[in-house]
Amino acid sequence: MSVKYIESSRTFKLDTPNTTYMIGLADEPGYIGQVYYGKRVNDEDLNYLMRTNEAPFIPSKNAREKCSFLDTYPFEMPCAWGGDYRDPAFEIRTVSGHSTCELVYESHEIIKGKKKLSGLPATFADESEAETLEIKCVEPDLGFHVILSYTAFSDVDIITKSVRVINDSADTFYLERIISAVLNIEDTPAYDMITMHGSWARERHICRREIPYGRSSSSSTRGESGHQDHPFLAVLEHTATEDSGNVYGMSFVYSGNFLAQCERNQFDTIRAMMGINPYGFCFKLLPGDEFTAPEVVMTFSSKGLGQMSRNFHDVYRKHLIRGEYKDKKRPILINNWEATYFDFNTEKLLDIARCAAVCGIEMLVMDDGWFGKRSSDNCALGDWFVNEEKLPGGLKYLAGEVNKLGLKFGIWVEPEMISPDSDLYRAHPDWAIKVPYKTPAMSREQYVLDFSRKEIRDCIYERISAILKSANIEYVKWDMNRQLADIGSICLDSDRQGELFHRYCLGVYEMQERLINDFPHIMLENCSGGGARFDAGMLYYSPQIWCSDDTDAIERLTIQEGTSLCYPVSCMGAHVSVCPNHSVGRNTPFETRGYVALAGTFGYELDITKLSDEEREMIKGQIADYHRYNDLIREGDLYRCESYRENHNYNLTGVVSKDKKEALFTFVRVMGIPNSHSRRIYFRGLDENMMYKVEGTEYYLSGAALMYAGFNVTGLWGDFNSRLIHLIGE
C-alpha cells in the first residue's frame, strides 16, 4: 500500500520505493501541512516536525499570534493575504474585490491508480502502479472547495500533484493564482537551486546558484514554455553532485506560462513552488464551475542529480509518453530544412530520398514551404493547401514515390499561426490574437491564431486532417515559431481576458489529442522554433520533441546535457547536419556529429546529394550503429560523467542497460591540447563486480576498475574529437 492515512497522528504517508512524502493535519481548524519529503521512513508519528507545540502556537491554542503562525507553517497550499507573507500558491478575488482566504481539511479519499486530468496532459498509472490521495479542502467562510491530488508511484520514486477548484458556493469568484505544487524545505542554510535558461539555438543551459534570501524564479509569459526559461526546478544541497547529496526535482506537465520559484525566508526555510504563472492569469469561476491546475511531477533523490534525472526519465518513458512509438525504435529520418530551406520541389526531394534510401535512411520529412504561396517565412501560414507548382501531383504523388524507394514520408505543419499575407487572414482578420485598439506586433512576420476558439481550431484541423488523409503520411512535425503577444480574444468577456493564455494552451492540447486519436499510426514530433516547447506537456502527445535548431555537435553537448536533467534521451530530436554549421559556423568531424546525434532520436538534416562518397559511407556506418545501439539508448539508464559545460573541454555521458550487462559511452574532447597524453576517463553506473569487455580493444576489466581506476582514451588528435565506447558485461 503506497498511500496511508494514519489516524492516530492525523497524517498521510505516501511511499514510493525509496522515498516518503508525509502530509499532516493540524488540529482545529485543520490546516494542511507538509511534514516530510525525503528518504523513505517507517510508519512513525513525525508530527513533531510541524512545531505546533512551539510558539507561535497554532491559533486554536493561542490566536494572539495567528499571523506569526501562518507565516511559519509549512502549508501544502498556502493562501494569500491571511498572514502568511511568503508567496502564496492560491489566491482568489471575490466580486467585492477581496482576496483573503484559507483552505482547511474537510475529507479525503484514497484511490487505486490515477485519474485523468480533464483536458490536460498528465502521467498515467494503473491500479497496480500507483495510489492517489485526494484531500478535499474547504474555504470555511466562502464555501468553495479545493481538491489536492497526490499520486505515489510504486515502481519509481515519483510523487505527482495537481489541484482542482470546485466553485460549489453560491457566488462567483476570480481565481488569480493557482500553483500546483509547493515544497517546504526547512533549516537549510546551504541549498542551491537549478533552473534552465537560454535562447533560440542555445536552449536549456543549466544554471546552478545558491538560493538567496527573498524570491528567485524562472518563468514564462510567452504563452509557451519558451527557449529562455524552462518549467523545471531542482533544489539541492550545496554539496550535492551527480551521484551524492539530497536533491528535490520538480517538473511541470504544462506547455504554457509557468512559474518555478524558490523563496528563502527569515527562518532559512525554503518554499519551492511550481505552477501556472500568476502574471497575466485570472480565471472567472461561476457557481458550478471547476478549474483544474496542471500536474507537477516531483522526485527526491538522496543520490544526487543523476538519480533525480533517472527517476524523471523512468516516469516519463513509462507513464507519460503514449502511442505506437512509446517503446519502439523510431524511423531514421532525413529532414530537408537545412538542406533546402524553402527552395525545393518534388524532384529535389526525390533526389534526397533516392540518396537517403541507398544509405539506409528510413523516412523523408518535408519541412516548411510546401503549402499556399509559401516561398519564404513571411506568408501563407493558414493556407494549408498543397502548392502544386512546387509539388505537381500533390502529396499523393510525392509520398507514393518516396514510399516506392522504401522510405516513409512525413510533413511539417504550423497549425497555430496565421500570416497577414495569407488567404486565411484576408478572410478572417479577427482570428488572430490581438487587442482591439492596436495593430498586433509581428514576429517572424506572423500572428498567432486564437486557439481558445473552437471554430478556429476546427477549421485548421479540417484543413490539416484533409492533407493527412490525402497521402500516406506517417510523421508530422508540429512547429510553433513565435510567442504570444497582444493578449486579447474577441470572444472573451472583459473579465475573462486573463483566461486566454490557459485556454490557448488547452486548445493546443485538444487539437493534438484529436490528431493522435484520428491518426494513431502517425508519429508526432513537437517543435517550436527549435526547442521552445520542449516540455513534459508536449511529451504526452509526441514521443519526441525537436531539441534545438542548433545542430552543432559541440553546442548540442550543453543543450542535450541540460535537457537530460529532466527528459529521457529517447525523446530528444537530434540530427546530423553539414559544416560549417548553420547556427555557429563551426566545423566538426562527421563522426562526432553522428555520435552526438546518436545520443538522441538520431536523423539527418542535410542535402545528402551534396555529400562526398566518403561521408555517405560514414552514414551507412552511423545507421548500423543506430540499429545496434538504439534499444540500449532508448531503454537504458543515463549517466553524466564529465561535463564540458563545467570543465570546458571534456564530455562523457553514457547509457547503461537496466541489467548492467551493456553500456555505451560517448566521449568528446572539444579542443586538442598540444603535448598531452591520453585522457583518463571514469565511467559510472556499471556493476562493480561484473567483468566488461571494452569492444574493439583487448581490455577485459571489472566495473570497479572502469569506474574507480578509470580507462585511458588514446589517439586523440585534432579538435572536436570523439569516441564511442561500448562495454559488454559478462
Ligand code: DGJ
Ligand atoms: C523552426 C524549426 O525548428 C525548424 O526545424 C524548421 O522546421 C523551421 N522552423 C521551419 O520554418
